[in-house]
Amino acid sequence: MRIAVTGASGNVGGQVVSLLTAAGGDEVVGLSRRGPVPADYDDPASLRAALTGIDTLVLVTSDGEAARVLTHHAHLVSAVEQTGVGHVVALSGLDTDLASPFCYAYTNGVLEAQLSRTGCAVSVVRASLFAEFFAGFLDAARATGELRLPASDARVSLVSRADVARCLAVLARAEPTGRAHEVTGPAALSMHDVAAVAGRAWDTPVSYADVDEPTFVAQTARSGESPWWTYAYASMFASIRERRWDAVSAEVRTLTGRDPVPFDAACEFRATR
Ligand SMILES: NC(=O)c1ccc[n+]([C@@H]2O[C@H](COP(=O)([O-])OP(=O)(O)OC[C@H]3O[C@@H](n4cnc5c(N)ncnc54)[C@H](OP(=O)(O)O)[C@@H]3O)[C@@H](O)[C@H]2O)c1
Numbered sequence: 001m002r003i004a005v006t007g008a009s010g011n012v013g014g015q016v017v018s019l020l021t022a023a024g025g026d027e028v029v030g031l032s033r034r035g036p037v038p039a040d041y042d043d044p045a046s047l048r049a050a051l052t053g054i055d056t057l058v059l060v061t062s063d064g065e066a067a068r069v070l071t072h073h074a075h076l077v078s079a080v081e082q083t084g085v086g087h088v089v090a091l092s093g094l095d096t097d098l099a100s101p102f103c104y105a106y107t108n109g110v111l112e113a114q115l116s117r118t119g120c121a122v123s124v125v126r127a128s129l130f131a132e133f134f135a136g137f138l139d140a141a142r143a144t145g146e147l148r149l150p151a152s153d154a155r156v157s158l159v160s161r162a163d164v165a166r167c168l169a170v171l172a173r174a175e176p177t178g179r180a181h182e183v184t185g186p187a188a189l190s191m192h193d194v195a196a197v198a199g200r201a202w203d204t205p206v207s208y209a210d211v212d213e214p215t216f217v218a219q220t221a222r223s224g225e226s227p228w229w230t231y232a233y234a235s236m237f238a239s240i241r242e243r244r245w246d247a248v249s250a251e252v253r254t255l256t257g258r259d260p261v262p263f264d265a266a267c268e269f270r271a272t273r
Contacts, residue, residue: 002053003172004029006039006076007060011132012091015165016058020172029054041072047079056087058172061111065228066103070110077114087121089171091164094128094157094182095244102239103232112180121176125167128184129236129245131158131266138198138206138267140223147195147208150216150237155188155246160266166256181251186260188246197264213238 003020007013008030017030031039031050039050041062051057057080062072080088095102096109108126115122134156141147167183189197191208199206211219213234220230239245252260 001025001055001173002027002029003056003058004031004051004054005058005060005172006031006041007062008032009034010060011161012165012168013058013060015162016060016168016172019165019169023169023173026173041075044075044078047075048082051079051083051085054083054085056089056172057085058168059088059090059111060168061091061108066107066232069104069107073107073111074114077111077118080115080120081118085120087123087172087176088115088118089123089168090115090125091168092124092126092180094126094184094247095239096126096180097244100239100244101235101242102244103235105239105244121178123171123174123177124180125164125171126180126182127164128157128159128182128247130164131160131185131261131263133161134158134194135267138194140219141195141198141206142202145204145206147191147198147206148211148216148219149191149208150211150213150234150241151191152210152241153190154240154243155190156194156240157184157188157246157248158194158263158266159183159185159252160261162266163252163256163260166258167252170255181255182247182249183251183255184247184249184260185266186248186262188248189263194263197267201264201267 009032020028033040040046062069092108095105098109195206195208
């Protein structure tokens with residue numbers, strides 16, 4: 001089989017390429033703008049060329065401003081249809097509700113709907129929030145001892161990128177499942193739990209302070225974050241407050257045969273002095 005992986009120069013796609021290559025038996029083609037097979041989400045012709053002759057596509061979603069992400073995904077779906085890719089293993093998110101406040105719930109929901117209309121066989125990984133990504137919100141707390149986030153008392157089932165990549169790789173080598181797999185970490189953590197993990201790793205007290213959205217937006221903008229990411233993070237926490245990220249599933253064990261990595265282990269690089 002010829003398996004192509006988008007986002008291959010990134011964290012998740014790179015791990016999927018390594019896993020598939022190590023498994024052997026298939027031809028693996030890593031796609032990004034800079035790879036040996038250049039594929040640019042902004043350039044439909046390059047996507048068609050890259051996907052010609054591909055049996056299975058691991059579609060690692062695009063990132064950045066949502067309007068652009070929608071265009072990128074539309075180009076990818078068109079290329080899938082035009083080249084006759086047989087199976088798409090798509091990365092999506094736990095929250096795909098088009099009515100969610102989260103900007104990427106919309107882009108992922110639209111992607112899943114577009115893929116289902118192609119007639120191509122699809123297996124979907126609906127990943128929870130990446131532990132390593134979420135740990136970025138801990139950085140400010142390191143200096144102040146206060147984790148100031150607008151999460152209320154909601155929980156998040158943070159999952160390591162490595163587990164997400166392992167699930168994508170397993171699905172890429174399997175028969176299409178035709179369904180969405182909720183891929184989560186081993187537990188739904190409150191922000192008090194997240195603060196406690198950081199406190200233990202840094203050997204310093206860290207407490208969670210629930211802040212309202214305007215306060216979060218102001219503190220995020222003050223830290224130098226761009227308007228887009230300030231908005232995107234605020235929309236993500238609005239979705240968290242609506243309890244859209246607290247599901248815990250057994251999919252990592254079912255698909256990979258091993259338990260998902262806990263939050264503290266997934267973030268070891270960040271949590272040590
Ligand atoms: N669930 C979560 O918590 C969460 C958090 C963050 C992100 N995500 C999603 O998960 C995806 C994978 O995460 P990651 O950490 O692996 O991301 P990453 O390390 O930033 O990798 C992004 C990849 O996208 C490629 N890319 C960017 N623009 C492109 C373009 N115009 N055409 C073709 N390729 C392009 C990059 O390749 P080049 O730049 O080399 O071309 C790179 O390989 C993200 O893209 C995002 O959709 C989910």
